Amino acid sequence: MNRARIEENLFKGLMLISTVTILTCLLLILGTIIVKGLPAMNWAMVSQIPKGGFYLGKEGGILNAILGSLYLATISTVLSILISLPVVLYLNVYAKKGSRLAYFSRFSFDVLWGIPSIVYGAFGFTIMLYLGLRASLLGGIIAVTFLIFPIMSRAIDEVMRMIPAELLEASYALGATRLETAFKIVIRQSLPGILTAVLIAFGRGIGDAASVIFTAGFTDYIPYSLFRPAATLPLAIFFQLNTPIPEVQERAYASAFILTLIILLVSLSCRFLTKRFTKHLIK
Amino acid sequence: MELKTHISVNNLSVFYGNEPALKNVTVDIPDKKITVIIGPSGCGKTTLLKSFNRMLEAVEGIKISGAVLVDGENIFDPGIEITGVRKKMGLLSQRPYPLPMSIYDNVAYGPRIHGLKKKKELDRIVEHYLKESSLWEEVKDRLYTPASKLSIGQQQRLCLARGLAVEPEIILGDEPTSALDPKSSQRIEARFLELKKDYTIVVVTHILRQARRLADYVIFLYLGELIEHGPANQIFDNPKQEMTREYIQGVIS
């Protein structure tokens, strides 16, 4: 009896230590980025593109990378929605329960989810060679879309699977087709989940470097064409950090601060939107 | 007929948040008899039953006042070991919940938890209690298959064996036959009638016929209040309260 109690307390202690450690890690990461990044921040960072000698510590900012990343992530996210939503709707509305196709699709999403982003980068580059494209915004979009649509699909599927079958049956019983049920019932019921999934995918898209390193390339200019290279924030951070010049490294911290801020914003809006859109849900 | 008391409920009130579930219930439950708690759904039957083995406390935002004395000891006393209270009582829930392990391990789970390690002794206990719950003949050749492979009726009997294996004094049944087919229900009821020789049994049910078949003593609850309690024949044949009579005649339900 006593041994059981000691064991319980021991494990409770370990659990508490683990939880605190993990949360401390998060705070440490955010803290480090803020402490290092905030002093290096200035208005030029977010309003200017790199000027001559930027990478030697001269003037300029990373507007090129901020906009490049936003364009890239936004377009990829939209494309991903166009792929994910029909696929997941098919799996949850059209496919029969226990269908092999659904099982196989979900398996393949799991695999796609696990494929490293660098592999998507390499594959994206292969496609680009095949299409005769050079490193460009479009190339980056292709690679990032491949990277994030499985993430989005899995997240949406997780929510749609929770919808009770009775809800669909109620809609069929009123004479609705599957398509109408999909759009009027299923999407509405899983809207908060869909929004969360979209934002998670967007966050992943804007923060990933390995998939764009050779597909999107890098440039000091704001991207104006799909067929031109585009700078991205994670790569800007990476390149600046790799220079030996302290001023440029400072800027890497500032850039990291900006990227973290964007991610925080995405995460917060996620929470906020989920709360707002749960009003009409059938619990 | 003078009854020896086993569980004594004293001014027990239970709140879920601000919703009262039981209001000032005071009642004595006789030793080695079957006590049946009846009443319409949502009247606090299960709450009363689960207060006996302190299973209510896991619920978020619950408030309990009053006392429940088992063998003269208040189970809500701060010094009381909660696991000891629960060991004294076997619980059968509405649906059988076999633990995710083999038939053998399900029955051996309780004794093992309480420190028994000897394989021989465990073998004996498993066989004994599977016989006690009349499941042995059906499973003796497949003791090491997952318990989930059994039919629902068999699972409920397995849960009974599992509960008996910790050698309780009391068996609590929370509508224990509600998920079962008539044949399986009958077997459970038959076990109860047999087991009351050695155990105090408390059963919650909303099936009046079942109450009539099983009860030695009846407690009637309505909306969290104790309306009437007494020996079965008195409650069923000659209730003192108007409301009890209406419930038993099926006017209200």
Place this chain on the structure above:
Amino acid sequence: MNKKRLLKDKIAAKFMLGLVIFSGLLVFLIAFGLYYRAKPILDIKPLGQLLFSSSWRPLRGDFGFFPFIIGTFWVTAVAIFIAVPFSLLTAVYLSEYAHKLVRELTAPLIDLLAGIPSVIYGIWGVLVVVPLIKNHLAPFLGTFSTGYSVLSAGIVLAIMVFPVIIHVVIEVLRSIPNELRDASLALGATKWQTVKHVVLLKALPGIVAAVVLGVSRAFGETMAVLMIAGNVAKLPGSVFDPAYPLPALIANNYGEMLSVPLYDSALLLASLILLVVVLGFNVLSRIILIRIERRIQ
């Protein structure tokens, strides 16, 4: 009117089915694409030599992946070794023990941890973990390390893997009916006994799935590892030595070394290896899941 609705329904079904099939086959499409480009090197060199030779001299035409494969293995192993106990204990604590308020407060923080880009983890690793190991841990243990090492990369990867495992395990634990816990508690088991013998056993398939997701994440992570692991193409002798995992190799050299013959093909072979291993993890985890389910569920 009705006919039009039904027609729409049918067309949509076909269109969606097409997308489902496309996305389902994408894994194979990627695998084929990579294989096709890796073929030149596979035609010349035997696979065994590519996988198990330690000689990496691209200019001489030697492409031995062994140091990179071992580097990947060590970094992943260290990360999982740290991440699994911490994540499991945290997930159990949050779902079984913690007050509702604590749970609601920590959930967004864990999600945030999952959302932080790997470059940020990389920077943090360079700023905090690398100096920590170089200046404190290695001297304390009486060895030397530049800080850019298997251990640093493993620690940072572990932190990246935490939210992945925690998220899935909490979901799994939440799906276990409370009545099952009650069944054990009612027999007089303590909470911890219930967790240890019943809850975790019931959750085992989900835990396996969570760990596999975590392993895939750590295994393929590129940027953070590229920034912290040190990138020396030698077999690491201890966790304080640098390593050069496969993803870092690809990221560092692809696009730049294309003038060296076969280099490009070798790097795509490396990508293919990553893909095949991830596929293997997933198949393996499915098999384990089915096995466990047959035994206990």
